[in-house]
Amino acid sequence: MSEILSVTDLTISFDGFKAIDNLSFSVDRDELRVVIGPNGAGKTTLLDMICGKSKPTHGSIRFKDLELSNMVEYQITRAGVGRKFQTPSIYQDLTVFENLEISSPEHRGLFGSLFFKHDRKTIERIESVAEAVSLQGELHSPAGTMSHGQKQWLEIGLLLMQDPDLMLLDEPVAGMSARERALTAELLKGIAKGRSLVVIEHDMVFVKMIAKKISVLHQGRLLAEGSMDQVQNDERVIEVYLGS
Amino acid sequence: MTAARQARVRPSLRHTLVDILERFGVLILAVLLLLVIPFTFDMFRLGLAAKYLCFAFPAVGIVLIWGYAGILSLGQGMFFGLGSYMMAMFLKLEAAANPDSSSGTALAAFFGAAGLPDFMVWNSVEKLPIWWEPFHHVWIMIPAVVILPAFLAFVLGYVNFRNRVSGVYFTIVTLSIAAIMAIVIIGQQGYTGGINGITDFKTFLGLNLDTDQAKIVMYYITVLLLLLAVLAGRFIIRSRMGRVLVAIRDQEDRARFSGYDSAMFKAFIFSVGAMFASVGGALFTIQVGLASPSLVGIVPSIEMVIYAAVGGRVSLIGAVYGAFLVNAAKTFFSENFVEYWTYFIGALYVFVVMFLPAGLAGILKKLRGSDSRRAGSKTESN
Numbered sequence: 001m002s003e004i005l006s007v008t009d010l011t012i013s014f015d016g017f018k019a020i021d022n023l024s025f026s027v028d029r030d031e032l033r034v035v036i037g038p039n040g041a042g043k044t045t046l047l048d049m050i051c052g053k054s055k056p057t058h059g060s061i062r063f064k065d066l067e068l069s070n071m072v073e074y075q076i077t078r079a080g081v082g083r084k085f086q087t088p089s090i091y092q093d094l095t096v097f098e099n100l101e102i103s104s105p106e107h108r109g110l111f112g113s114l115f116f117k118h119d120r121k122t123i124e125r126i127e128s129v130a131e132a133v134s135l136q137g138e139l140h141s142p143a144g145t146m147s148h149g150q151k152q153w154l155e156i157g158l159l160l161m162q163d164p165d166l167m168l169l170d171e172p173v174a175g176m177s178a179r180e181r182a183l184t185a186e187l188l189k190g191i192a193k194g195r196s197l198v199v200i201e202h203d204m205v206f207v208k209m210i211a212k213k214i215s216v217l218h219q220g221r222l223l224a225e226g227s228m229d230q231v232q233n234d235e236r237v238i239e240v241y242l243g244s
Numbered sequence: 245m246t247a248a249r250q251a252r253v254r255p256s257l258r259h260t261l262v263d264i265l266e267r268f269g270v271l272i273l274a275v276l277l278l279l280v281i282p283f284t285f286d287m288f289r290l291g292l293a294a295k296y297l298c299f300a301f302p303a304v305g306i307v308l309i310w311g312y313a314g315i316l317s318l319g320q321g322m323f324f325g326l327g328s329y330m331m332a333m334f335l336k337l338e339a340a341a342n343p344d345s346s347s348g349t350a351l352a353a354f355f356g357a358a359g360l361p362d363f364m365v366w367n368s369v370e371k372l373p374i375w376w377e378p379f380h381h382v383w384i385m386i387p388a389v390v391i392l393p394a395f396l397a398f399v400l401g402y403v404n405f406r407n408r409v410s411g412v413y414f415t416i417v418t419l420s421i422a423a424i425m426a427i428v429i430i431g432q433q434g435y436t437g438g439i440n441g442i443t444d445f446k447t448f449l450g451l452n453l454d455t456d457q458a459k460i461v462m463y464y465i466t467v468l469l470l471l472l473a474v475l476a477g478r479f480i481i482r483s484r485m486g487r488v489l490v491a492i493r494d495q496e497d498r499a500r501f502s503g504y505d506s507a508m509f510k511a512f513i514f515s516v517g518a519m520f521a522s523v524g525g526a527l528f529t530i531q532v533g534l535a536s537p538s539l540v541g542i543v544p545s546i547e548m549v550i551y552a553a554v555g556g557r558v559s560l561i562g563a564v565y566g567a568f569l570v571n572a573a574k575t576f577f578s579e580n581f582v583e584y585w586t587y588f589i590g591a592l593y594v595f596v597v598m599f600l601p602a603g604l605a606g607i608l609k610k611l612r613g614s615d616s617r618r619a620g621s622k623t624e625s626n
Contacts, residue, residue: 051501073500082501089498091491102484102491103502110512113485158502 003062004029004166004196005050010059012049019045020056021220027166032192034207035200036231037217038240043200044086046217047168050198051083052076063166078108082164086171088151090158092144096135099143099154100126103161125161133157133187149180153187160191167191169199173206185209262612269561270474277467287456292575293568294463294531297470300567301524303551304473304560305517310549311557312481313513314493315401315410319418320548322425323393323518325540327525329429329436330389332535333379335445336361342447362444367434376435382449389526390519397518401511410496410510419542426541441536448530459531466527470564473520477560480516489513521548543586550593556605565604 006026012019020042027033035043048054050061052073061068068076077083091099104125107116130136133153138146143154152172159167172188173181181203188197188210201207207214207228214231216223224234231237265272281293302320309315340361360372378384400421404414429436436442451458480486492499492506499506529535538544547570555566570592577585600606 053497073497074503074505077501077503085497089495089501091495091498093490093494094487098487102487102499105503107484108503108505110485110508113488113509114480114483116484118484158498162503 002029003027004031004064005198006062007046007050008060008062010046010049010061011057012045012054013057018220020049023059023217023220023222025215025222027196027198029196030192030194032188032197032199032210032212034211034214035198035217036202036204036207036214037223040219041217042220043217044170045220047083047170047198047200050076051081051168053083074108077162077164078105080165082159082162082167084155084159084167084169084172086174088148088155090143090151090154092142094143095140096130096143096146096154096157097126097139100129100157100161103158105162129157129160132160132190134183149176152176153184156187156191164195166196166198169197171200171202173201173203181206182209259612262608265608266612270471270478273474273561273564274467274471277470278464282460282463287459290463291459291531292572294459294466295528296568296571297466297564298524298528298531299548299551299571300470300564301473301527302517302521302548303555303563303567304470304477305520306549306552307555307557307560307563308477308480308489308520309514309517310552311559312486312493313489313510315510315514316412316415316549317418317514317517318415318542318545318549319420319422320517320521321540321542321545322418322422323397323521324525324528324544324548325425325429325535325537326393326396327389327522328529328535328539329442329525330379330385330392330522331526331529332442332445333376334382334385335448335530336442337376337380338447338449339445361437361442363437363440363442364434369434373435389522393522394515394519398511398515401514402507405507405510419545422540422545423542426537429537429540436537437535439537441534441538443534443536445533453530453533462527462531466531469523469527473523474560474564476516480513481560485509547589550589550596552603553593553596554603556603559603559605562603562605 003026008024010020010023010025023042023046025046035046037043045054049056050063050068052068052071052075056069059069063076063079063081066079068079068081071079091102094102101118101122104118104122106122107113127136127139130139133156135150135154135157138150143151146154152175156169156172169188173184176184185206188199191197199210211228213226214228215225216231216234216237218236218240223240224231224237226234277297282290285293302324305323306317306320309317337359340359360369364372378388400417404410404417409417430439432438446453448458453459453462480489488499488504488509491502492504492509496506525535525539528539548567551567551570552563553566554570555562555564570589573588573592574585577588596603602609
């Protein structure tokens with residue numbers, strides 16, 4: 001399998017503190033990768049650098065044929081990287097429909113957006129995405145009034161509208177009930193068909209549901225990588241993370 | 245429409261009235277401005293109305309940039325001033341070319357400085373500065389009024405937004421530039437007329453501006469351009485761009501990660517607001533016969549924000565009423581209690597922020613009662 005994302009010698013330093021320290025890491029096409037690690041391991045910072053929210057101090061981030069470390073957020077998004085944040089980041093004042101519509105990838109330029117009229121095809125796409133994230137009944141409710149779990153799903157829906165080749169999900173089940181977690185696990189497995197996913201998660205039950213390959217970060221470095229069993233039996237991992 | 249449905253469920257007179265006001269807001273405004281005011285006001289009051297409406301232009305722009313895009317500019321006076329001064333330069337050069345137009349130009353001609361604006365003569369400026377030269381031509385002046393402030397605003401906005409200068413920091417930038425512009429105008433008396441501004445012009449392309457006919461024509465031009473600005477604003481708000489702007493206002497990070505160049509959108513809407521302000525400034529100067537630094541600096545810029553706040557910061561039509569009413573109140577107050585005006589406008593602002601956060605447009609909404617519309621946000625109200 002070929003690599004879709006390859007991070008080499010990546011370092012980011014905040015006033016001398018290296019949140020990510022010389023990290024190399026890669027993700028294959030169509031892979032679902034879970035990243036775990038104790039608090040402060042640099043998981044979120046890693047995603048921030050991939051999607052352009054933070055600029056690395058040095059190192060390279062290759063995505064397909066592009067060097068992402070030289071690009072800004074909207075260019076990275078247009079290249080096919082989608083990012084979901086830890087706290088749901090949606091447009092509270094717009095309806096679910098408008099949230100999804102705004103995320104559809106056509107006409108994101110200045111004049112395109114001024115003269116854009118959504119056609120039947122876009123509406124159908126919005127409806128099918130809403131169904132995928134179980135929000136088909138909420139299309140015209142304001143996004144701000146929904147439950148926390150629904151907001152999480154809506155944000156995943158926003159990414160689905162963009163149809164990215166690589167999705168970065170930061171704790172997608174935080175604050176969800178057990179039932180919602182199980183539904184989300186199914187959802188992610190479905191989404192993972194035909195694209196790559198990087199998921200940060202703390203909840204080991206959820207990780208077991210979705211993970212094939214796990215990367216463990218610790219103090220900005222890659223500590224271990226492998227299947228659930230390999231990682232769980234790795235002594236260094238047990239020491240810093242699971243054993244605690 | 246939710247409003248229509250609700251009116252059918254509870255067809256009370258009040259609801260029907262509010263419904264009509266909301267649906268036909270632009271039409272009602274057009275009838276008021278095009279028919280009611282010209283046929284009921286005398287010439288003096290019509291002149292005042294025209295002046296108030298000039299201030300509605302920056303207010304409509306502020307609804308777009310503040311209400312929809314969330315950018316608070318306390319420097320719209322600089323764009324109003326740019327339009328105003330460009331128009332004044334053209335009118336002044338026309339007056340200077342015609343020695344019979346006023347005593348000042350006649351005297352200037354007597355001193356051998358024919359063609360030079362009178363205030364330059366008093367300030368011993370002997371040659372017309374090179375940046376005045378293009379304003380001999382109306383076909384340069386009018387496009388310059390429309391394009392130049394928009395262009396400057398775009399550059400100013402893009403550079404700042406691109407470097408993530410936003411929120412209160414951008415507000416301070418606009419405030420400072422407006423203050424600097426007023427100071428420069430006052431300081432460079434020989435080139436700008438200084439604290440007195442530029443005044444004493446009587447004709448536009450040879451037409452006498454003092455006749456009733458000219459005043460009525462100018463009033464109608466002002467109203468038509470204002471309605472055009474409101475409709476253009478409405479077109480933007482109702483397009484996908486309107487939703488993108490709200491998205492950027494509420495969640496800029498997410499908008500960037502939805503693939504939007506948010507700096508570009510914010511700079512664009514900021515330049516649209518600047519263009520409106522500049523056109524208002526030019527119309528002000530041709531009708532009031534004055535370009536003055538007192539319309540450029542911080543105080544007038546803040547007043548313009550208050551017009552929009554009083555009207556309701558997400559209501560384009562509200563901004564017109566806001567500008568009109570606040571200015572009418574200003575005329576009334578400064579005729580009767582000159583020294584209290586600034587206190588009054590301060591109190592008005594506090595009152596609106598505390599009790600009417602959605603301005604006049606918010607009253608309409610309250611009258612209709614709560615419904616499924618989203619509160620005080622994207623929803624366009626009249």
